Amino acid sequence: MYQEERLVAILSYLKEHKRITVEGICTELEVSRDTARRDLVRLEEEGRIIRTRGGALLPAEHHIVMDYNHRLKVVSREKQVIGKKAATFLKAEDDIILDASTTVQACAEHVENMECTIITNSINSAEILSKHPLVSIHLVGGEFHKKHRYLFGSQAIEKMAQYSVDKAFIGAVGISESGLTSAHEEDGMLKKKMMQQAKQVIVLADHTKFGVNGFFQYGNFTDIDVLITDRMPSSDFIQLLQENGVELVIAGEGEEEGND
DSSP states (O other), X not given: OOHHHHHHHHHHHHXXXXXXXXXXXXXXXXXXXXXXXXXXXXXXXXXXXXXETTEEEOOOBOOOOOOHHHHXXXXXXXXXXXXXXXXXXXXXXOEEEEOSOHHHHHHHHTOOSOSEEEEESBHHHHHHHTTOTTEEEEEOOSEEXXXXXXXXXXXXXXXXXXXXXXXXXXXXXXXXXXXXXXXOHHHHHHHHHHHHTEEEEEEEOOGGGBTBOOSEEEEOGGGOSXXXXXXXXXXXXXXXXXXXXXXXXXXXXXSOXXXX
C-alpha cells in the first residue's frame, strides 16, 4: 500500500473513531511502527491531524454560531423530534429549568398545559409557554443578548443560584470527549449554574453536535444524567457515556414520528 493510500485510510478511521494509536495503525494497515510514525508526521505537517503521545486525533471542529432565528432553521426536524421526546420527561408539579438553546425551545413547544414551574433565560421559550395557564414561568433577569435571544450576566447567575429544581434541560454547541461546550462564555457560565441547581440534568443535542468543541467548556460527562439525541452515536462515544453513567435516549426510536 502506498503512503497516500495509508493516509486516506488513517483519516477515514479518525473520522469514525476520533482518535487512533500507532499500534492501531500497525494492526489496521499491517505496517511497522516506523512507517506508522512517518505517516502521522506527514499528516501533522499538512495540518490534518494533531499528534498525541502514542497516536493522533482530528483537529477540533469550530463552528460559527449563527443568530438565533437562523439556528432555528438548522436541522429543525431533528430538533423537533428531540424536543418532543424531552417534553415527556416533564411531570406535573415539577420545577424545571430550560436554557436558551434552540433545541430546548423545541422542548418548550411540546410542553403540555399542566401545573409546573419553569425557570428560563430564553425570551422565546417564555413567550411560547405563556399560552399555558397552568404553567408558572420565571424569567431570570439580566442583560439581553439581542442576537441570540437570551438573558445573561452576573444578575442572571445570582438569581439562578437561588433556585433548586427537579430537572434542567440544557443544549450545547458541541459535545465531545472534552465535555459540553458553548460558543460564548456568558452563556456557558449560566448553563453551568443551571446544571448545578438541578437534581437531574438532561442534555439535548442533535447528531451535528457530536465531536464539536465550542469556545467555552461548561460541563463534563459526569455532570449529565440523560442525553437525548436523534441518531445513535459512534461506539466510542457510547462507551464514554456508559463509563460516566449517562442514559442515552434516541428520540423517535421505536415510536411513530409526527409531522412536527
